[in-house]
Amino acid sequence: MIDLRSDTVTKPVAEMREEMARAEVGDDVYGEDPTVNELQKMVAERFDRESALFVPSGSMGNQIAVNIHTVPGNEVILDSECHLYNYEMGNMSIFSGVQPRPIETSKKYLPLGKVRGKIRPEKYYVSKTGLIALENTHNMKGGVVYPETRARELLKLAEEKSISIHLDGARIFNAAVATNRPVDDLTGGFDSVMFCLSKGLGAPIGSMLTGSKEFIEKARRVRKRLGGGMRQVGVLAAAGIYALENHVERLEEDHQNARFLADCLEDLDQIEVKTPETNIVMFRLNNSAISSRELVEKLRERNVLVGKVGPQSIRMVIHLDVNGEDVEEAAEAIKSIF
Ligand SMILES: Cc1ncc(COP(=O)(O)O)c(C=O)c1O
Numbered sequence: 001m002i003d004l005r006s007d008t009v010t011k012p013v014a015e016m017r018e019e020m021a022r023a024e025v026g027d028d029v030y031g032e033d034p035t036v037n038e039l040q041k042m043v044a045e046r047f048d049r050e051s052a053l054f055v056p057s058g059s060m061g062n063q064i065a066v067n068i069h070t071v072p073g074n075e076v077i078l079d080s081e082c083h084l085y086n087y088e089m090g091n092m093s094i095f096s097g098v099q100p101r102p103i104e105t106s107k108k109y110l111p112l113g114k115v116r117g118k119i120r121p122e123k124y125y126v127s128k129t130g131l132i133a134l135e136n137t138h139n140m141k142g143g144v145v146y147p148e149t150r151a152r153e154l155l156k157l158a159e160e161k162s163i164s165i166h167l168d169g170a171r172i173f174n175a176a177v178a179t180n181r182p183v184d185d186l187t188g189g190f191d192s193v194m195f196c197l198s199k200g201l202g203a204p205i206g207s208m209l210t211g212s213k214e215f216i217e218k219a220r221r222v223r224k225r226l227g228g229g230m231r232q233v234g235v236l237a238a239a240g241i242y243a244l245e246n247h248v249e250r251l252e253e254d255h256q257n258a259r260f261l262a263d264c265l266e267d268l269d270q271i272e273v274k275t276p277e278t279n280i281v282m283f284r285l286n287n288s289a290i291s292s293r294e295l296v297e298k299l300r301e302r303n304v305l306v307g308k309v310g311p312q313s314i315r316m317v318i319h320l321d322v323n324g325e326d327v328e329e330a331a332e333a334i335k336s337i338f
Helices: 014-022 034-046 058-069 091-095 112-118 148-161 172-179 183-187 213-225 234-246 251-265 292-301 324-337
Strands: 051-055 075-079 099-103 129-135 164-168 192-196 207-211 271-273 280-285 307-310 313-317
Touching (some): 014 234, 034 207, 051 213, 058 164, 058 192, 058 213, 075 112, 091 099, 099 112, 112 148, 148 164, 148 183, 207 213, 251 280, 292 307, 292 313, 292 324
Parallel strands (some): 075 129
Antiparallel strands (some): 051 207, 192 207, 280 313
16 A cells, blocks of 8 residues: 555654664653653754653644643634644643634735734733744645745744744654755744654654743643653654654655656646645645545555545645655556546
C-alpha cells in the first residue's frame, strides 16, 4: 500500500528504534527522565525559548495553550479551516469554557482587518478576546506556509491589544525548510508554539510546547490535569531527539516529491491541482461523474490510500515512508482511473 492519507502514518526507522531501546529513563512526572529533559532543553534552544514541554499529542499541546492563555467566557480568534476549530472535538469549549470566533478566508493568512474586526471592544457586556491562534503550515489549505510578514503584522496587533497569540506549528519544520528560514525566526514573538514530532519528522508519538518558563510551568500542571503526565517516557523522547537530529533537512525531499506528484497530475482535465508549497498535495475534481469518495475507493483497489477532504476534494500527504517511485505509481493510478 502507498499510504498518502497523512504524514502521521510514518513508522519509526530502525535507527530510531535503536535509540528508543537505548534511552535512559526516569519518572517524568517527577521531572526525572533524563532523555525527556534533554529533548525539552534541545527544543527550547532551537526555538530560542526559555523552556519546552513534551506532550502526548498536538491536540493536547494546543488545548493546554488555549487553557493557559484564556479564562472561561473568552473568545479565540482563528481561521475557520484550522485544526483547533475543526478537529479537536470542540474541546476549547469543554475544557477551557471559551468560544471560537472563526474567520473565513480563502487567503493563506488571517487578514489584519478581519482580525481587527473580530477583536471585541473593552465593554463589560461582551465577551473578551482572550487569544488569537494561527496555523503554520496550514493543513487544510494544502500545507501552505503562513507568510512571515503577515504573521508579524498580527503579532504587532496582538501586542498592541494585549491579546496572547498561539502558533499551531504542527508542521512548522516543513515551513522552515520550504522557506529556508531558521525555525526560531518563524516562531519568535508568539506567546506559545506547539509542533509535532509525530508527523513529517517521523517519530511514533509526541508533540512539543515551547514558551516562557512561566508558561511551561503552567503547561506542566495543565498537562497533568488532562491525564498527560507520563512516566518512563524517555523511550519516546529518544525518538523525538532522533527525529530532530536526522529528519528535518530531509523534509525537502518530501516537498520535491509533492511537487513531482502535482506536476504528474497537472495535465489531467478532470482535476485541478494546487501547486504544493510543502508536503501536502490537494486537488479538486472538476468531473462530476466521480465523487471524491468513489475516487478514494478506486485508488484503494489500486493500493493507493488518499484522503477525502470534501465531496470534490482530495488530499495526499508526502512523508518519510514514500519515495519518488511510490509517488509515480500513485500518479499512474490516478491517471488510470480518469
Ligand atoms: C495543523 C495540526 N494541528 C494539530 C494537529 C493535532 O495533532 P495530533 O494528531 O498529534 O493531536 C494536527 C494533526 O493532524 C494538525 O494537522
